[in-house]
Amino acid sequence: MKKILIVEDEVELANNISEILSDLEYQVAAIVNSAPSALRFLEGNEVDLVLMDILIQGDLDGIDLAYQIREKYNLPIVFSTAYSGTEYLERISSDIHEGYLLKPFTLDSLKTAVFFGLKRHAEKLAKESKSSGWLKIMDKGYLVPVPFSEVVYLKADGLYTRVFTKAKSYLVRDILKSFEEKLPAVSFLRVHKSFLVNTAYIASFNAKRINVGDTSVPIRRGLYKELMERMSV
Structure with a gap:
C-alpha cells in the first residue's frame, strides 16, 4: 500500500483528503501543515508521494518546500492549490513535481493526480536506471x-x-x-x-x-x- 504525506494547513480539508485517499486504498502516512514539520517527518519515515498545498503555514511555502525535498529525497510531489496565477506557475519547475491539482477538486481528479504522480515517478526512475546503468x-x-x-x-x-x-x-x-x-x-x-x-x-x-x-x-x-x-x- 502506497504511503502519502499530506502537507495542508486547512484542517477540515486535510482530513477530507485523508478519508478519500484511505477509501482509494492509499495509506496516509501523516498530515502536516508546514515545511519544518514535513521535513522532520521525512527524516525518520518513508513515504511514496507528497501531496502538498502551495500556501502553507510558516515562512516557506509549498514550492520552497518542494525544492528542499528534492535536494534530499527522490519523491514524487503533487501540488494542490486554489491559485493558478502566473506568480506561482512561473516558480514551479517541471523537475520538482509530478502533478498539479487545482482546488476545488473532485474525487476523480484527486484519484487521477495521485495515480499519475506515482506512475510518472516510477517511469522516470526506470528510465534513469536503464540509461545510467x-x-x-x-x-x-x-x-x-x-x-x-x-x-x-x-x-x-x-x-x-x-x-x-x-x-x-x-x-x-x-x-x-x-x-x-x-x-x-x-x-x-x-x-x-x-x-x-x-x-x-x-x-x-x-x-x-x-x-x-x-x-x-x-x-x-x-x-x-x-x-x-x-x-x-
Whole structure:
C-alpha cells in the first residue's frame, strides 16, 4: 500500500483528503501543515508521494518546500492549490513535481493526480536506471546508486524485494517484477518466480539449482536448456 504525506494547513480539508485517499486504498502516512514539520517527518519515515498545498503555514511555502525535498529525497510531489496565477506557475519547475491539482477538486481528479504522480515517478526512475546503468535504491532515507554490475541477485519477499549486492543487501518496498523491468535483460535472468539473478555471478548450475556466489537458488522448470544456451556451456 502506497504511503502519502499530506502537507495542508486547512484542517477540515486535510482530513477530507485523508478519508478519500484511505477509501482509494492509499495509506496516509501523516498530515502536516508546514515545511519544518514535513521535513522532520521525512527524516525518520518513508513515504511514496507528497501531496502538498502551495500556501502553507510558516515562512516557506509549498514550492520552497518542494525544492528542499528534492535536494534530499527522490519523491514524487503533487501540488494542490486554489491559485493558478502566473506568480506561482512561473516558480514551479517541471523537475520538482509530478502533478498539479487545482482546488476545488473532485474525487476523480484527486484519484487521477495521485495515480499519475506515482506512475510518472516510477517511469522516470526506470528510465534513469536503464540509461545510467545504476539501480537507485532508497535506504534509510538516502538514495543509494548501485551499479548494475554490483547487483548479484534479487529475491521476492512479499510486497518487498531483497537486493543482494557484492557489498551488502537492501530491503526495498517494491515487487520483483518492477526490478525486472528496470534491469537489462541481457545481464539479468528470472530463474524462478522469486529470484532474479545477474548471470555474471552464476558459478554453477544443474536442472534444479543455480549457485550464485555462496548462495544456491531454485531454478524454474524448463529453464535449464535456456540457461545452457545463455551461458554458452
